[in-house]
Amino acid sequence: MSAAVELQPLNEAKKVEDAEVEEETPEPEDKGNLVFYIILLHGIGTLMPWNMLITISYDYFESYKMLANSTIDMDTGKVTGDPTVYSSNFQSFQTIASQVPNLLLNLLNIFIVVKGGLAGRITVGLSIVAVCVITTMIFIYVETSTWLTGFFTLTIITIIVLNGANGVYQNSIFGLASELPFKYTNAVIIGNNLCGTFVTLLSMSTKAVTRNILDRSFAYFSIALITLVFCFISFHILKKQRFYQFYSTRAERQRAKNEEAADNEGKMANYIATFKEAFPQLINVFLVFFVTLSIFPGVMMYVKDEKKGGTYDFPLPQNYFMDVTTFLQFNVFAFIGSIVAGRKQWPAPNKLWIPVYLRLLYIPFFIFCNYLPETRTLPVFFESTWLFIIVAASMSFGSGYFSGLSMMYTSKTVDPSKAQVAGMMAGFFLISGIVSGLIFTMVIKFVVTA
Structure with missing residues (x-):
């Protein structure tokens, strides 16, 4: 391939050279549907941490961590404790703390131009979500009832940051997929729904295996973290695929042609x-x-x-x-x-x-x-x-x-x-x-x- 037709990842910082990719360049094949499956994996990744959190939140946060004087029998999983304002209203606090920043960051992500474009946003978003998952895991086996207000505050902040970063990640994945052929946007939706099915089956199976909510929670968030790691690795593989490079470069060229007119208006x-x-x-x-x-x-x-x-x-x-x-x-x-x-x-x-x-x-x-x-x-x-x-x-x-x-x-x-x-x-x-x-x-x- 000549230097004039070198392909580059979507939205990576670059100059669009006067020498353009020729229109008659044949469209490359998505060999083994690798790009499709990577996009599908990111559809799973955009929902996995949050699905894990809301699935376990009633048993883990509301029925144990947010109780005063809470104790747990590690053998039987039996929990004791006194209800608090945090446990009684946790689902409402969680809904507000999760969806409002998600919505706002989705909106801002449309208009704000960030160096590195979508590639940078996806990488940063994934990294922040992973840090939030690790933070949650650290406190699973830690006694928190003695500093309940502080733990509640930390949990809500973690939920806000996680969902804000995840909003940017999810929004950027949709933006990325929209420039590929028709079915690739649907791959994100397929991944979203596959994630829900997997989490439900995991919930049912862990209930059958153990009654200990701490062990179940650790399993949940470990799987979420592993999924994010695979998403991170797969994204860097994606950027090297010629199929992906072809469509992202073509889309970048089309935007460049319209930028001068857009700047005027x-x-x-x-x-x-x-x-x-x-x-x-x-x-x-x-x-x-x-x-x-x-x-x-x-x-x-x-x-x-x-x-x-x-x-x-x-x-x-x-x-x-x-x-x-x-x-x-x-x-x-x-x-x-x-x-x-x-x-x-x-x-x-x-x-x-x-x-x-x-x-x-x-x-x-x-x-x-x-x-x-x-x-x-x-x-x-x-x-x-x-x-x-x-x-x-x-x-x-x-x-x-x-x-x-x-x-x-x-x-x-x-x-x-x-x-x-x-x-x-x-x-x-x-x-x-x-x-x-x-x-x-x-x-x-x-x-x-x-």
Whole structure:
């Protein structure tokens, strides 16, 4: 290959030479789908630390670490202690501390120019998340009940930093994938859903193996840390792949051609133009995740088989009912949906809004299932547990399928020079949908129990 066509990684600091890569240069092959699997791995990596944290938070933080005078029997795993304001409200503190910085850093990541571009942001983001995971692991076997306020403060700060850095990492991965062919954006979504499935299976298996929450927590965060290490190594392998270099260099060249015109009009005008082009798909992204997070997990996990004052009568062990019907079911069907989205894209971009808007009907359905049977004041219209499971499966499949489509369509329905920014905007709307859905879950609970 001549010097005139030397390929360089995406957004690495460089001058775009007058001698450009010739348009007729054949597109290289992604040998063995290596780039696809690396992007998929980063889809897992963007959610692994947080999934591990929220899965273990009830047993580890709320039911042990945040209790006053807490003790644990290392053989039986039995925990004793007194409830505190920290334990009683930990889930609310955790939600606010995680999602607000994630949302803000996603937004800032779109507009702020950092030396080294996306490559630098991904490397720094991964490193900070890894440090936060290590910090959490250090205190697992340390007695913290004697300085509970300090430990609570440290935990919340760690959650804020972890999710802020992870927001930049996730947003940058979407920006990176958006400049590769169609299916690579969906690889991130596939990785996200595969991560959820893996964490759910890990939760069920560790419950069967040990009751000691400290050992379970150490296993959880160790796996999260190992995943981050693989992500870090794989990213440096990715930058050396000719397939990746070809598309990132081509995208950089396309942006360079448009920068002079953009400078004349102002960079903000370029962002506004990108937003206008991508807006229909950005709304689709938002609504898919808003509906999903309004229902999962905050509503689904409290739908019971037993009616008010009744007894459990479903062919699953009761202690696994929530694990299977909520977490495992959602993650498996969402994973399948995202796989299908990579193979079959229907409907077309201009018609995608129809099924996305129709998904809003899931919210009233789940409200009138046997949700919070002991405290609800609204009537239950859908008492069948099997009906709940079937509709939940369709909602989960649609979440994976339509999230994959909307994310892919966002970057591919704009001018190629705007694909990176559009992909990062889609990442921001994804997080916005998640935050809005989580908040709306609280509204649903208030309405049902008022």
